[in-house]
Amino acid sequence: MKISKFIVNPIEENTYILWNEKGGEAAIVDPGMMYANERKAVDEFVAKNELTVKMVLMTHLHFDHAASARYVADRYGVKVFANIGDAHLGEALSTQARMFGMDLEIKPLVIDALLNDNDTLKLADEKIDVLAVPGHSAGSVAFYLPASGVVLVGDTLFCQGIGRTDLPGGNYKKIVESIKEKLFALPGETVVLPGHGSSTTIDDEKSYNPYIR
Numbered sequence: 044m045k046i047s048k049f050i051v052n053p054i055e056e057n058t059y060i061l062w063n064e065k066g067g068e069a070a071i072v073d074p075g076m077m078y079a080n081e082r083k084a085v086d087e088f089v090a091k092n093e094l095t096v097k098m099v100l101m102t103h104l105h106f107d108h109a110a111s112a113r114y115v116a117d118r119y120g121v122k123v124f125a126n127i128g129d130a131h132l133g134e135a136l137s138t139q140a141r142m143f144g145m146d147l148e149i150k151p152l153v154i155d156a157l158l159n160d161n162d163t164l165k166l167a168d169e170k171i172d173v174l175a176v177p178g179h180s181a182g183s184v185a186f187y188l189p190a191s192g193v194v195l196v197g198d199t200l201f202c203q204g205i206g207r208t209d210l211p212g213g214n215y216k217k218i219v220e221s222i223k224e225k226l227f228a229l230p231g232e233t234v235v236l237p238g239h240g241s242s243t244t245i246d247d248e249k250s251y252n253p254y255i256r
């Protein structure tokens with residue numbers, strides 16, 4: 044699977060496009076675009092590579108990840124996948140933005156298809172395993188692509204950091220548990236793609252992450 048990254052919005056969120064060159068199938072993960080030019084960049088990428096967008100995958104429903112979830116789903120006629128634990132966050136995207144001092148009108152986001160722990164999705168015949176990783180939010184999930192050796196972790200784990208747990212639904216004990224039991228159980232060479240900042244690997248985080256001991 045090819046993976047392309049777009050850094051969007053003032054919070055510098057990583058929107059990812061998973062795509063395969065042959066069949067042209069794509070999934071858009073955490074479309075956090077807030078401005079027309081950011082949406083245009085993603086749409087132009089999809090058009091240029093002649094991709095068929097199959098789904099919108101949400102690691103969690105914070106506004107900086109979800110601002111364009113409905114836009115993308117409507118544009119390509121696909122569903123927004125997320126965990127039920129974040130349903131209440133989806134309903135309050137504008138409120139979240141205001142908490143960050145941003146006056147943005149984002150319509151409440153209703154989840155179209157539920158993601159549960161251990162679900163398996165398929166994109167262009169490649170398996171995507173859903174791992175429930177509560178802690179940053181109640182409904183946070185990670186997407187693990189075993190064949191590509193990649194895991195998309197949202198705001199659960201960062202390069203030498205972890206997600207904040209002081210927002211509604213956050214839980215410090217749970218995020219540490221999720222990282223140790225779910226993410227650190229993956230092969231050490233797995234590339235970690237977080238919701239903000241640069242990529243890392245499971246082995247590097249086991250060795251150098253100061254928050255997980």
Ligand SMILES: [Zn+2]
Binds near residue numbers: 179198
């Ligand atoms: Zn978040």
